[in-house]
Amino acid sequence: MMPELKQFVPSSYCLKCRGCCRFAESPTIWAPAGCSLVKNNEGYRCSHLNETDNHCKIYKKRPLDCRLYPFLLIKRGSSLSLGLHKSCCFIEEKKPSLHDTRGYTDYLKKIVSTRGIVSLIKSNPHVAADYQGDVEIIAELNELYKKAYLPRLKRLTLQDKPLFDKYLRAHTTNLSAYHFVNIYIWKDLFHISWAIIENSLCVFYQDAIGMFMILPPLGKVSVEAIKKCFEVMNWYNQNSEISRIENVDEKDLAAYTRAGFKVKLKDTEYIYVRKNLAVLVGNTYKHKRASCNHFSKYYKRAEFLPYRPSMFKDCLGLYNLWMAKRKEENNDALYQQMIEDSMVSFNAALKSYRNIGLRGYVVKVDDEIKACSFGYPLHKGMFCILFEICDLRLKGLAQFIFREFCRRVDGYTYINSMGISDLDNLKKVKLSYRPLQEVKSYSIYQ
Numbered sequence: 001m002m003p004e005l006k007q008f009v010p011s012s013y014c015l016k017c018r019g020c021c022r023f024a025e026s027p028t029i030w031a032p033a034g035c036s037l038v039k040n041n042e043g044y045r046c047s048h049l050n051e052t053d054n055h056c057k058i059y060k061k062r063p064l065d066c067r068l069y070p071f072l073l074i075k076r077g078s079s080l081s082l083g084l085h086k087s088c089c090f091i092e093e094k095k096p097s098l099h100d101t102r103g104y105t106d107y108l109k110k111i112v113s114t115r116g117i118v119s120l121i122k123s124n125p126h127v128a129a130d131y132q133g134d135v136e137i138i139a140e141l142n143e144l145y146k147k148a149y150l151p152r153l154k155r156l157t158l159q160d161k162p163l164f165d166k167y168l169r170a171h172t173t174n175l176s177a178y179h180f181v182n183i184y185i186w187k188d189l190f191h192i193s194w195a196i197i198e199n200s201l202c203v204f205y206q207d208a209i210g211m212f213m214i215l216p217p218l219g220k221v222s223v224e225a226i227k228k229c230f231e232v233m234n235w236y237n238q239n240s241e242i243s244r245i246e247n248v249d250e251k252d253l254a255a256y257t258r259a260g261f262k263v264k265l266k267d268t269e270y271i272y273v274r275k276n277l278a279v280l281v282g283n284t285y286k287h288k289r290a291s292c293n294h295f296s297k298y299y300k301r302a303e304f305l306p307y308r309p310s311m312f313k314d315c316l317g318l319y320n321l322w323m324a325k326r327k328e329e330n331n332d333a334l335y336q337q338m339i340e341d342s343m344v345s346f347n348a349a350l351k352s353y354r355n356i357g358l359r360g361y362v363v364k365v366d367d368e369i370k371a372c373s374f375g376y377p378l379h380k381g382m383f384c385i386l387f388e389i390c391d392l393r394l395k396g397l398a399q400f401i402f403r404e405f406c407r408r409v410d411g412y413t414y415i416n417s418m419g420i421s422d423l424d425n426l427k428k429v430k431l432s433y434r435p436l437q438e439v440k441s442y443s444i445y446q
């Protein structure tokens with residue numbers, strides 16, 4: 001049911017005027033959406049106009065655009081505003097000031113935000129258009145834009161895992177980001193929300209800086225879905241340069257570049273043959289082997305055990321110890337922030353350990369946890385090691401827990417040790433294990 005709107009221009013004035021319902025060309029954005037135009041002596045007229053008495057034949061049911069005029073819904077990019085068409089004969093003659101229109105503008109702002117009008121705009125999005133010419137913007141309608149044009153975003157919860165797993169499983173990749181664990185554990189640093197857009201699952205991260213996507217739309221690569229995602233991000237971001245899609249696989253890049261998106265390298269992940277890391281044979285691994293042997297020799301009573309949730313506090317304590325030591329060694333502000341953020345995700349990961357599909361082990365020395373490591377299976381052949389935290393004072397412990405973890409996940413052919421986040425030292429360590437392959441991830445910008 002179309003709501004009746006109070007009219008700004010008195011109908012007695014309009015009935016004597018030939019300004020509306022007639023158009024110089026067809027098609028034109030000035031014609032109300034859904035109305036057909038017919039030729040007349042001056043150009044075109046709306047088929048519902050009775051030219052003899054200048055009445056609208058469907059006045060009671062006329063479209064929203066007709067009810068609003070000379071006010072217009074103006075959509076430009078990711079913004080929506082209320083405009084006034086100054087070429088309306090009444091406006092031209094009376095020249096109302098902003099002060100004169102304020103009361104009516106406030107009335108319209110309120111009424112266009114009601115549920116009825118929002119669903120009208122949703123079902124007929126072309127009611128708002130990029131009107132040019134003698135048009136004055138008189139109010140921003142950002143909230144209306146969100147309600148009418150953007151998909152409703154749902155906050156991520158653990159209950160969403162089965163749906164996410166379905167979409168993630170359908171995407172073949174070796175990049176570690178494509179797993180529920182690696183999405184969910186950042187929930188305390190970002191507001192994580194999602195929506196199904198053009199049949200694709202789209203995941204958005206948002207913090208004080210802005211909004212971005214942690215993964216590309218999951219489903220068949222569709223330019224429409226990507227454009228819609230940027231529309232969502234641009235609406236939330238003050239600066240559209242923040243809008244980006246992270247963790248795009250190399251094999252999918254062509255679809256983005258073809259559609260004119262910009263590509264930037266984000267990170268490099270390292271893939272290893274698991275068996276090599278589990279046995280550490282040959283000259284290549286002699287230093288790693290020596291480190292493991294050193295640890296085994298000096299800490300004979302060390303135990304390698306599966307993680308249990310009762311170990312949560314001790315593992316968190318170990319992270320704090322490890323972080324303090326790392327901060328002492330490296331005072332780079334970015335690095336320090338990174339390991340602090342990582343602690344927040346470590347905490348979230350361990351709290352939901354049982355529910356998100358994480359697997360972990362600890363090393364106890366004299367009944368005290370001195371190292372812990374956690375990971376998850378990315379697909380049938382690949383296991384990702386997500387965290388490895390050690391008491392750095394115990395020589396050879398890092399090499400020992402890594403080797404033992406690789407021995408335990410013997411159902412997987414490959415290990416992904418994750419990215420390097422631009423850290424040269426981390427890169428050196430990853431390379432020292434002789435990766436089989438480097439996998440690059442990319443970010444996409446508009």
Ligand code: SF4
Pocket residue numbers: 009013014015017018019020069070087088089090091
């Ligand atoms: S141009 Fe203005 S005054 Fe003329 S009919 Fe349209 S709304 Fe009324």
Ligand code: SF4
Pocket residue numbers: 020021032035046047048049050055056057058059062063066
């Ligand atoms: S629907 Fe009625 S008011 Fe709207 S353009 Fe056509 S004739 Fe004019």
